[in-house]
Amino acid sequence: MKSGDATTINIAETSGGSKGKAAAAPTIVATTKATKHAAAGWKRGIAIFDFILRLFAIAAALAATTTMGTTDQTLPFFTQFFQFQASYDDLPAFTFFVVANAIASGYLVLSLPFSIVSIVRPHAIGARLLLLVFDTVMVSLTTAGAAAAAAIVYLAHNGNASANWIAICQQFDDFCQRISGAVVASFIAAVIFMLLVVLSGLALRKH
Amino acid sequence: MKAGALDLGEASKGLAPRGGVNKGVSILDFILRLIALIGTLGSAIAMGTTDETLPFFTQFIRFRAKYDDLPSFTFFVVANSIVSAYLALSLPLSIFHIVRSGARSSRIILIFFDTAMLALLTAGASAAAAIVYLAHKGNARANWISICQQFNSFCERISGSLIGSFGGILVFILIVILSAVAVSRR
Helix, strand or coil, X not given: CECCCCECCCCCCCCXXXXXXXXXXXXXXXXXHHHHHHHHHHHHHHHHHHHHHHHHHHHHHHHHHHHHHCCEEEEEEECCCCEEEEEHHHCHHXXXXXXXXXXXXXXXHHHXXXXXXXXXXXXXHHHHHHHHHHHHHHHHHHHHHHHHHHHHHHHHHXXXXXXXXXXXXXXXXXXXXXXXHHHHHHHHHHHHHHHHHHHHHHHCCCC | CHHHHHHHHHHHHHHHHHHHHHHHHHHHHHHHHHHHHHHHHHHHHHHHCCEEECCCCCCCCCCEEEHHHXXXXXXXXXXXXXXXXXXXXXXXXXXXXXXXXXXXXXXXXXXXXXXXXXXXXXXXXXXXXXXXXXXXXXXXXXXXXXXXXXXXXHHHHXXXXXXXXXXXXXXXXXXXXXXXXXXXXX
């Protein structure tokens, strides 16, 4: 006999020990319900932690996007034909960085309702699985943007003798500080995404 | 008595298809790991064996291009090697999951490490991709010349080695999702 959310085991009653076996059945029902309540509380805790992490990730990704997107440094000297100006859209890797972090921020804001759903209903698998799938893709996207920008930032700081690429940071100080800070914020967001994936995986376990 | 036997029969019928799908998921996971292993290993080798020397030289400068001239490429080779080694080590665990489809804790540990390796692989591949793009196109603003016009075969090698790595990234995303589905279905 199966009822709503607890299973009962039908024990065939013999004439001798019917009293003892009738007492055993209610205790089995009680223990399966208790396990489910404990699991729900633990999953709810994970979901709340997940929600808080998402808020931090929104802050990090937004910071990265805006810091990189508002870079614009013009040096106070110029020649007749050149004006020494550095902006994020001079380098395609930085443009990709801004786009990737903007997508990550937008996704995080949209995923907050789903996170709230998994707090309210701890046993809902669909919302958690959806979040896990998109979080995994976002890990990849955020890390890709951050790493590409980091490669260019490294080159801007150090240059490269073999390829004859000079380090532009020596001239563009403020620009360099901004892009370095933005890369750090983006890596923080990527680490938070990884934590979110592992948390969702933990919370998906069935008990 | 008869009602109890019927209940047991229905319960076992409900469990069998679930176990079968989990086994299929585990087998798919193993195959995907093999594909990712081949991809990342190929990328590491392709990038690591780059070495092109141009047939002319001046008295002071030597025109030679190797992967360790650029730190991003060194990081790329290291990252791909680490990920290949991890995949090779995780193959036995994947086989264990095929045999015992109900193991949950080991799957979650695998999810954790798979996510970390996904991030490492993506970082290496994108850093190398940024430098490869720069090598092809240069940058007018920063006065960085495109070196591909001189180093043809070097350029082709580094561009081609990115393919295996990015394929590995896609496969890793699928692996993480599959592991999560397997965890949630037990």
